[in-house]
Amino acid sequence: MFAAEVVSLSGLEPLATGRVRSVYAFPGQPDLLIKVATLQNPQHDYSLGKRLVRHLFPDTIHRNTLKEIECELMAALKLGEDIPGSPLARCLGVVQTDRGPGVAVERISGPDGNLAPHLQQLRKSGGMNDAVLEDLNVFARKLFDLQIVARDIHNKNIVYGHRGGVKAFFLIDGYGERNVVPLRSLSRSLNDRSLHKRLDLIAQKTRLVWHSDRCAFSLR
Ligand SMILES: Nc1ncnc2c1ncn2[C@@H]1O[C@H](COP(=O)(O)OP(=O)(O)O)[C@@H](O)[C@H]1O
Ligand SMILES: [Mg+2]
Incomplete structure (x- = not known):
């Protein structure tokens, strides 16, 4: 399903929202979450300056995410047989959603099944x-x-x-x-x-x- 399907998120409320990304449950994948840049949310209001930078350098929005994926992959490679001991939530790749590209990540849950407390x-x-x-x-x-x-x-x-x-x-x-x-x-x-x-x-x-x-x- 990862390669071909567009994951529909538009009817869903995010489980959490950070400064730059909205975090959704991955439909049909209870152990995963999808993180989508909030900028891709059409309801969000951004300053003219920010919109201009995004317009001139559209890839900057993905830079932190790219660095995060690179770092997580490197940690997993270093861990080798002990990947389950990684202190980083695993990243499973990029999926297409109807809110733009989303990063599929391991869902870390607390004892009550909700997102783990910080x-x-x-x-x-x-x-x-x-x-x-x-x-x-x-x-x-x-x-x-x-x-x-x-x-x-x-x-x-x-x-x-x-x-x-x-x-x-x-x-x-x-x-x-x-x-x-x-x-x-x-x-x-x-x-x-x-x-x-x-x-x-x-x-x-x-x-x-x-x-x-x-x-x-x-x-x-
Ligand atoms: N893999 C995860 N497992 C559980 N909760 C998460 C996970 N990723 C994010 N969250 C929750 O979502 C919130 C926002 O996600 P985050 O990735 O920090 O967004 P941003 O990049 O916008 O800061 C976090 O503070 C955390 O509570
Ligand atoms: Mg954050």
Whole structure:
């Protein structure tokens, strides 16, 4: 079905909306989601400047998505036999929808079957305990081990759900190097520094403490 069919989304409400994309359930594929650029939503209002840039450079809208796919593929290749241990939601490719091209991604669900809560919601709801904190630290260590480049990692892009019955944190957005000269992909120490900075910021916003010496969060 991926190759030939146009997936109809226009009658559906998005399950979630980020800053640039709307997230839909993939019809008939309960384990997948489809992300479509919100700009392709005809009801959305954009400034003249933004519309002009989009008009002159129409591909810029897909740049983050492309970088994300590249980064996810690279992480999967590095993981080899341990792909199920990837800290990134899997990307299954691009599908045609009646709202433009959509990226099919693995749906990360929470215990109630809804989309998994993000770190901010988890912290607010009091869901952080020692076991969950350990899962968060396993996740953080994987970002360093796999040299994931943080473009825009923040607490709404990290969700706590499960894959194949195993609970874990997953990054669902905000990764992949966008710089023309990919310095952070080339230099582990530069990328480590950037990851420490991001994770420290996340700790401050979620009342945790980030310890860069041992790559771990602790409760405040
Ligand atoms: N793979 C996923 N599994 C579960 N929830 C997701 C997934 N991808 C996105 N979401 C939810 O949708 C929201 C918006 O998606 P996101 O990819 O962050 O959009 P944007 O690129 O516009 O920021 C996220 O904050 C998250 O709550
Ligand atoms: Mg996002």
